[in-house]
Amino acid sequence: MSLEALIEYEQQQIGERQALPERYLGVSEDELDARISAARAALGDRLVILGHHYQRDEVFKYADHSGDSYNLARAAAAHTDAEFIVFCGVHFMAESADVLSAPHQRVFLPDLAAGCSMADMAAPDELERCWQELQAMGAADVVPVTYMNSAAAIKAFCGREGGVVCTSSNAEATFSWAWARGEQILFLPDEHLGRNTAYATGVPLEAMAVWDPQQPMGGLTRAQVATARIILWKGHCSVHTRFSVAQIEEVRRTEPGVRVIVHPECTWDVVRAADESGSTGAIIRQVRKSPVGSVWAIGTEIHLVNRLATELAPDRTVLTLDALGCLCSTMFRVSPNHLCWVLESLIAGDTPNQIVVPDEHKDWTRIALDRMLSIQ
Ligand code: 13P
Ligand code: SF4
Numbered sequence: 059m060s061l062e063a064l065i066e067y068e069q070q071q072i073g074e075r076q077a078l079p080e081r082y083l084g085v086s087e088d089e090l091d092a093r094i095s096a097a098r099a100a101l102g103d104r105l106v107i108l109g110h111h112y113q114r115d116e117v118f119k120y121a122d123h124s125g126d127s128y129n130l131a132r133a134a135a136a137h138t139d140a141e142f143i144v145f146c147g148v149h150f151m152a153e154s155a156d157v158l159s160a161p162h163q164r165v166f167l168p169d170l171a172a173g174c175s176m177a178d179m180a181a182p183d184e185l186e187r188c189w190q191e192l193q194a195m196g197a198a199d200v201v202p203v204t205y206m207n208s209a210a211a212i213k214a215f216c217g218r219e220g221g222v223v224c225t226s227s228n229a230e231a232t233f234s235w236a237w238a239r240g241e242q243i244l245f246l247p248d249e250h251l252g253r254n255t256a257y258a259t260g261v262p263l264e265a266m267a268v269w270d271p272q273q274p275m276g277g278l279t280r281a282q283v284a285t286a287r288i289i290l291w292k293g294h295c296s297v298h299t300r301f302s303v304a305q306i307e308e309v310r311r312t313e314p315g316v317r318v319i320v321h322p323e324c325t326w327d328v329v330r331a332a333d334e335s336g337s338t339g340a341i342i343r344q345v346r347k348s349p350v351g352s353v354w355a356i357g358t359e360i361h362l363v364n365r366l367a368t369e370l371a372p373d374r375t376v377l378t379l380d381a382l383g384c385l386c387s388t389m390f391r392v393s394p395n396h397l398c399w400v401l402e403s404l405i406a407g408d409t410p411n412q413i414v415v416p417d418e419h420k421d422w423t424r425i426a427l428d429r430m431l432s433i434q
Contacts, residue, residue: 075170076410082395087116090394094120097401105404106140107397108133108155110147111338112359112389117146117397126339127151127206128225131427134158134165142166142404145413146392149173152413153210154223157423165413166404168396172388174207176323179293180247182211184271188291189219191275192244195283201240203232204426205248207295212246214419217426224430226322226337229255235433237287244269246291250299254322254329256288268292297386298323301357305379306331309355318379319344320357328357338362348374355379359386 085093098105098120108130109121118124123133127147134143134155143165145152152167159165185202192200202221204212213223220239224232233255236243245252253266267286269276276289283289301324309316318332319341329335336344338358345354345366353375356363360383367376378384403410415423 078169078393078396078399082399085395085398087394090398094394094398094401097398097405100405101142101401103139104141105144105401106133106137106142107144107146110151110389111342111362111365112386113146113392114361114390115365116394117392118361118365120394120397121146126225126227126337127154128227128337129339131155131158131206131225132431135431138163144168144397144400146397147172148177148386148388149413150177150207150209153415154206154213154423154427156413156415157210157213157420158427164409166400166409167392167411167413168400169391169393170411172391174388176205176247176293176295177207177209180204180208180212180271180291182209182215185212185215185246188244188269188271188276189215192283192289195275195278195280197242197283197289199241200244200289201236201242202244202246203236204246205229205251208247210415210419210423213426214422217422217424217429221426222429222433223426226251227339228430228433229322230259231433232430233259233288235429242286243288244291245288247293248295248323249290249292250294250325250329251322252288252290253326254324254335256290257326261287266290295323297359297384298357299325300384301325301328301379303327303331305357305381306355309377309379313353313355313375313377316353316355316377317348318355318357320379324357332357342366345370345374345376350374353377358384359389360384361389 107120107122109118109124131154135158138160145155145167152165156165202216202219204216206225265287267278267282268290270292298321306318319334320332322335350373355377357379363378
């Protein structure tokens with residue numbers, strides 16, 4: 059996609075971003091705390107705040123429900139009583155909450171600039187072209203599976219074409235679901251999660267092909283498409299692909315006995331070199347239940363790692379695999395100032411940065427998400 063097309067696409071996806079008013083800048087932490095607490099009390103049951111594990115502590119502490127993207131999707135679907143869902147996370151998560159929530163509910167993302175660079179790597183027109191080209195190359199029995207980290211229009215496409223959504227916590231079960239319905243999977247937009255998951259279900263690397271949306275026919279031959287059990291969209295997470303095998307070797311050298319656990323958005327060689335991999339929820343569970351005295355090096359977003367380190371000290375030692383700390387800069391866009399502004403606006407009857415998935419995508423997105431939620 060050209061830069062101009064990318065900017066236009068992002069504007070369509072994100073909608074009209076209302077920027078934080080200047081009066082919310084420079085407010086002290088104590089004052090923000092008092093005002094957010096007062097706003098939450100005033101809104102009472104009309105409000106539910108959802109917070110992803112990668113949010114900074116100053117925001118995360120206000121979440122009524124925290125979790126990984128799968129659990130937050132479930133929470134959004136379950137809280138039909140609250141009129142306002144304020145989603146402290148990124149755009150694709152808030153879109154899913156809008157689709158899964160009841161018609162009387164409204165979803166807000168405190169800063170619309172909280173997007174996801176991986177989700178932006180798959181645009182609907184690229185997917186339409188890929189689909190047509192795959193069919194032209196003889197792939198007639200393909201089930202499209204999209205990662206939660208994708209725009210609603212991509213999820214809607216998958217719903218319409220008999221496919222489904224998955225998150226890192228249910229990807230294996232979702233792939234089995236898809237292979238029971240078609241010969242091949244087209245998985246997007248994360249090449250690495252797709253490869254790591256398919257391999258874990260027994261698919262050899264030779265039966266995987268990478269579709270490059272920037273190349274005619276994805277850069278693949280007919281034979282490569284025909285022999286693939288899974289076709290992986292060439293997309294990645296810029297945070298998780300920073301982790302390296304060299305970092306794992308270094309921590310094993312400096313911390314004998316350390317266990318390494320990474321998110322499956324990390325590259326293939328990093329997941330192979332680690333002791334374990336899992337979704338953010340799985341990482342938390344695994345480290346929490348480990349014996350006293352355990353030492354962990356974790357390859358995922360730094361806020362989650364630091365929070366776990368504080369929670370589990372001194373019984374367990376939790377380190378980040380990347381000494382410079384891997385921060386998701388779009389998750390970081392949501393600040394307590396934004397949260398305070400959105401809550402006070404809701405009290406005043408304003409609705410800044412509401413997420414509204416267009417009707418043309420809503421029904422099929424819901425079908426794709428409901429299929430995901432029904433897979434055990
Ligand atoms: P989870 O599905 O594990 O919450 O991950 C979401 C995400 O964006 C990871 O980068
Ligand atoms: Fe997107 Fe990566 Fe940030 Fe997750 S960590 S929201 S995949 S950029």
